[in-house]
Amino acid sequence: MEEFKQQFYLNFIEDNRWKYITNGLGTTFTVTIFAIILGVVLGFAIALVRSTADKSGSKNLVLRLLDWFCKLYLTVIRGTPAMIQLLIMYYIIFASPNVSKQFVAVLSFGINSAAYVAEIFRSGIMSIDQGQFEAGRSLGFSYAQTMWYIVAPQAFKNVLPALANEFITLLKETSICGYIALTDITHGANTIRSQTYSPMLPLLAAAVIYLIIVSLLTLGVGKLERRLRTDVR
Amino acid sequence: MSDKTVLFEIKDLCKAFGDNLVLDHISTNIHQGEVVVIVGPSGSGKSTFLRSLNLLEEPTGGSICFEGLNITDPKCNINKYRQKIGMVFQHFNLFPHKTILQNMTLAPIKLLKKPREEAEKEALELLKRVGLEEKANAYPSQLSGGQKQRIAIVRSLCMNPDVMLFDEQTSALDPEMVGEVLGVMRDLAAQGMTMVVVTHEMGFAKEVGTRVLFIDEGQIKEENTPDEFFKNPENPRLREFLSKVL
Numbered sequence A: 001m002e003e004f005k006q007q008f009y010l011n012f013i014e015d016n017r018w019k020y021i022t023n024g025l026g027t028t029f030t031v032t033i034f035a036i037i038l039g040v041v042l043g044f045a046i047a048l049v050r051s052t053a054d055k056s057g058s059k060n061l062v063l064r065l066l067d068w069f070c071k072l073y074l075t076v077i078r079g080t081p082a083m084i085q086l087l088i089m090y091y092i093i094f095a096s097p098n099v100s101k102q103f104v105a106v107l108s109f110g111i112n113s114a115a116y117v118a119e120i121f122r123s124g125i126m127s128i129d130q131g132q133f134e135a136g137r138s139l140g141f142s143y144a145q146t147m148w149y150i151v152a153p154q155a156f157k158n159v160l161p162a163l164a165n166e167f168i169t170l171l172k173e174t175s176i177c178g179y180i181a182l183t184d185i186t187h188g189a190n191t192i193r194s195q196t197y198s199p200m201l202p203l204l205a206a207a208v209i210y211l212i213i214v215s216l217l218t219l220g221v222g223k224l225e226r227r228l229r230t231d232v233r
Numbered sequence B: 001m002s003d004k005t006v007l008f009e010i011k012d013l014c015k016a017f018g019d020n021l022v023l024d025h026i027s028t029n030i031h032q033g034e035v036v037v038i039v040g041p042s043g044s045g046k047s048t049f050l051r052s053l054n055l056l057e058e059p060t061g062g063s064i065c066f067e068g069l070n071i072t073d074p075k076c077n078i079n080k081y082r083q084k085i086g087m088v089f090q091h092f093n094l095f096p097h098k099t100i101l102q103n104m105t106l107a108p109i110k111l112l113k114k115p116r117e118e119a120e121k122e123a124l125e126l127l128k129r130v131g132l133e134e135k136a137n138a139y140p141s142q143l144s145g146g147q148k149q150r151i152a153i154v155r156s157l158c159m160n161p162d163v164m165l166f167d168e169q170t171s172a173l174d175p176e177m178v179g180e181v182l183g184v185m186r187d188l189a190a191q192g193m194t195m196v197v198v199t200h201e202m203g204f205a206k207e208v209g210t211r212v213l214f215i216d217e218g219q220i221k222e223e224n225t226p227d228e229f230f231k232n233p234e235n236p237r238l239r240e241f242l243s244k245v246l
């Protein structure tokens, strides 16, 4: 017990080392949340292009071109590690010390997540019965209106668990932020470790924090799912 | 009949899926107030014909004019035009994530820009007409098949259509629920609604239809008043068909 107290003091209290963790927590949150937003918006747009192209049998040339571009994007993003993407974004695409690292991380993780979100949304849209489209169109809704008012809400509800999984994956994936010297939870804990030469507490603390965030997220999604399930009571 | 307003003027309507010519130069006019019943063997193109009328299937030949407007013209705004045509599907296609009232008011509010209260008031009146006003806040999954189909009908009616299309509206229903749906349609016909109905309910065709079409191999092989159609069928394929279904 005495030992634990000492360790605790050394790793978190001395020199205000706990700030590495709390600051890191802030960074992890910021990067994750903005990357999720970017990923959902971009992913939804890609899913719209892909599912529209699939449904319409690709008669429209512009649509076919867009679809081809989206496919290329999905292949590249899903075929390369997120860490390489982050490094390329930081060292090659921006390659400037003036750019905010958080911004680079958000962009990189957002673009990465969008590829997975797109496929999740697309499978959700494709799983909605064609009759829903036809009912919408026959009432006079345009394709876009049918998608927005009728199909997308149902698709969203169906893919919510998969989407939550993707968000959790993304949150944990941000632990590679340290590679561009951005202090997130993981990098913060690792910094403490390198100063105190005592790995146990800082790393355990980081693990526990991830676990708590993921648990809260899972809880929240469960609640949301139950709220959205009103129609199958 | 010819002095009544023509709603649909269909000329040489063709539809092919690849090499498969499903509609083969169909021509007919549908007048205001008519109840046109379409019968025929499975795969003969009945659904395709009906769905062409609101362009859920894009014709590959011929033309359809609705109220004098050529709707097969690519320049025609099909969304505006579809608002005037109600369609009822075999599998209801209610929106499962919306309540009955929301199912009915979505299109009037978004497309006709009706104030919500007005749209809801009209929807409730229609619900009362089909005896389902207590289901206004239920979800589709809480209804029986017959109830769902009655809702699907009044959902279309909320848009105040000039004509209603029905594609085997009772085929997915348990027998004891068929009557309630046909009852609603009978009332509609009595109020003068123009209807085009694909059905296997020959009783309904006889009683409510003003004209019966026999579609076979993508063509109208015979059309007549219900009396003549069922009493004196001329086409041998029709005789064979009737001997099977009657």
Ligand SMILES: Nc1ncnc2c1ncn2[C@@H]1O[C@H](COP(=O)(O)OP(=O)(O)OP(=O)(O)O)[C@@H](O)[C@H]1O
Pocket (backbone or CB within 6 Å): B017, B020, B022, B040, B041, B042, B043, B044, B045, B046, B047, B048, B049
């Ligand atoms: N989307 C499609 N793609 C390819 N072929 C189709 C399509 N829809 C219908 N067909 C073909 O068109 C023909 C006519 O189909 P349709 O659904 O109009 O028949 P139907 O008279 O309504 O039959 P049923 O009484 O079984 O409903 C069939 O041979 C069918 O295989």
Ligand SMILES: [Mg+2]
Pocket (backbone or CB within 6 Å): B046, B047, B048, B168
């Ligand atoms: Mg059919």
